[in-house]
Amino acid sequence: MQNNSNFFPKAIITDVDGTITDKSRRINLAAVSAIRTLFDNNIPVVIASGNTLCSLTFLCKMLGTDGTVICENGGVYRMKYDGEIKIPGDKKICNEAFRRVESYYADKGIELNLYSPEYRFADVAFARNVSPDEVREIVSDMPVVILDSGFAVHIQSANSGKGNAFSYVADEMGLKVSDFVAFGDSHNDVDMLKKAGIGVAVAGGDSNAGEAADWISSRKYGDGFVEGVKKYFPSLF
Numbered sequence: 001m002q003n004n005s006n007f008f009p010k011a012i013i014t015d016v017d018g019t020i021t022d023k024s025r026r027i028n029l030a031a032v033s034a035i036r037t038l039f040d041n042n043i044p045v046v047i048a049s050g051n052t053l054c055s056l057t058f059l060c061k062m063l064g065t066d067g068t069v070i071c072e073n074g075g076v077y078r079m080k081y082d083g084e085i086k087i088p089g090d091k092k093i094c095n096e097a098f099r100r101v102e103s104y105y106a107d108k109g110i111e112l113n114l115y116s117p118e119y120r121f122a123d124v125a126f127a128r129n130v131s132p133d134e135v136r137e138i139v140s141d142m143p144v145v146i147l148d149s150g151f152a153v154h155i156q157s158a159n160s161g162k163g164n165a166f167s168y169v170a171d172e173m174g175l176k177v178s179d180f181v182a183f184g185d186s187h188n189d190v191d192m193l194k195k196a197g198i199g200v201a202v203a204g205g206d207s208n209a210g211e212a213a214d215w216i217s218s219r220k221y222g223d224g225f226v227e228g229v230k231k232y233f234p235s236l237f
């Protein structure tokens with residue numbers, strides 16, 4: 001967190017779902033354009049999401065960024081397209097936790113719907129048809145963290161999280177986390193929003209993100225992202 005008046009950001013890090021999309025995950029075209037403007041003016045754009053490496057690689061290609069990504073909420077990250085895939089997360093412990101959660105709900109006749117398990121290296125993500133707080137309770141004695149992105153429930157090993165991977169990535173870029181403006185909408189963005197020089201929560205997201213942020217946009221979702229980019233990079237727009 002910085003004093004706004006002396007803050008000259010050098011880079012951004014942004015969440016995807018809910019932040020550069022609308023609430024149904026459709027990409028916001030003005031957000032795409034803002035990202036291109038930043039990138040074309042040598043402002044690095046790091047994508048940090050709960051999504052998988054393969055989906056984020058494709059997204060980076062379409063956006064036109066350099067491919068630096070934090071995936072699976074920090075369980076995985078990669079510098080540019082050709083960097084080594086780093087996996088700080090521990091899939092084994094997440095699978096163990098998931099098996100316990102799955103059997104708890106199976107006893108109640110509730111089936112959990114996994115999201116892209118075949119493409120995940122580090123975390124376990126499933127549909128939000130159960131309460132994230134209850135899931136947290138079920139595995140409270142295990143070294144895992146339950147994150148709610150507003151789009152999925154994620155089981156992470158305790159050492160991952162977007163905030164931890166953000167530090168590694170900033171370091172590899174030769175920047176400080178305080179050089180970045182971070183953008184997010186949800187609980188899984190909190191550690192990243194707190195760590196950045198300025199944390200921006202887009203309106204429409206959950207209260208955890210708003211409480212962690214330095215500034216909350218007045219416009220919702222992707223429009224709020226664009227509003228924030230224009231606020232912190234006024235000379236580019």
Ligand SMILES: O=C(O)COP(=O)(O)O
Nearest residue numbers: 016017049050051149152
């Ligand atoms: O994968 C999710 O659950 C949502 O991803 P996000 O981190 O881009 O919002």
Ligand SMILES: [Mg+2]
Nearest residue numbers: 015017018185
């Ligand atoms: Mg999000």
